[in-house]
Amino acid sequence: MWATTTAVSWKTLGLASLLLALGLEGVTRLLLFVLRGRQQRRSSASEVLFFPAPPTCTEALLRPSRPLPCACGLPHTESSLSRLMLRLLSARRSLELCIFSFSNPQLARTVLLLHRRGVRVRLIADSDYMAVKGSQVGVLRKAGIAVRHDQHIGYMHHKFAVVDKTVLITGSLNWTTQAIQTNRENILILEDVTVVKAFMEEFERIWQEYDPSTYEFFPAKK
């Protein structure tokens, strides 16, 4: 009788412990699976681009419907500019742009392409630099893209973009051909939720502050 009772209690304990062990192993495996997935998403998400980037042909990105390769003499290789364009072209719903100086035609065509595809584009510019020769801000505005600008003595010196409210593209690079092809510059691409949220909040703050209804006709000169 004692042996049977002992056997039963050991049996219960054994089964319970086995279930516990299996349960915990399951939890551990699930935990590791989820965390590994998160880590992979993290590492694939962040990217660093450095400039100057040598001129390359980006027509394949801007005219994806044309099957024939472009006949221009430029190299048809990847560059920091084409990587940047690819990241922008991944936008499906929204693109927030907060760019101090924007005169590069390829990046303007990238933004126009997204606008035509139905992506909601909003652009914040600096009032001085949007008026310089070669600026693409007027071109984008004429195409129907919403543009707002500062009226301050200081510069709106940000150079960042947010793709689909999830990907931040930021750095030292102004969106000018000189900066892309001649300067030492950096671009950092991140999907960190907290960082993206902070930049989106800054965008919305500026967007509200630069509401055209608050514009003065003769503001203090810079």
Add this chain to the structure above:
Amino acid sequence: MWATTTAVSWKTLGLASLLLALGLEGVTRLLLFVLRGRQQRRSSASEVLFFPAPPTCTEALLRPSRPLPCACGLPHTESSLSRLMLRLLSARRSLELCIFSFSNPQLARTVLLLHRRGVRVRLIADSDYMAVKGSQVGVLRKAGIAVRHDQHIGYMHHKFAVVDKTVLITGSLNWTTQAIQTNRENILILEDVTVVKAFMEEFERIWQEYDPSTYEFFPAKK
């Protein structure tokens, strides 16, 4: 006999399972502890600072040995500038600086303080902007800090710092008082190993390229 054998085998199974369960639980707890620690380090690691920042007193950071509070009329509150200075002052071994325009006296004093504490400071500057009125590059150089600069037509337009080879400080902000107090600017502080590594490699690449032994006396004008 059967009962005893069964009891023994159930006992063995029970004990083995219990040990397995406890072992797995231990592993799980250890795993969670480590991961939680890493997450906490991560979340405390990334920080976003926006400018303009109103002028505040930063003497307490620059003269930590003086017990009395500064009698200046400025607010003694935290600001984006003081947060940036705190991050720089956390350096114990090395500080790499790659700054397009550096004229803010408080940031120059921060760097000088680190230099005096024995932190190995290296500064890469832009040849045009290091020569403008108010530039702090000459002051730092005279104090014995190693400075290198470009000789190119393009600008050395980066504005980043790496603290102890582990913390990246980057963004749109030039280290000038105008940018800090007047412009819309951002600073992103990250401890992401891959990102920091990419910026450190860029620093070393430029540092080698701008070796004084390769300087020409009459380079092409910008």
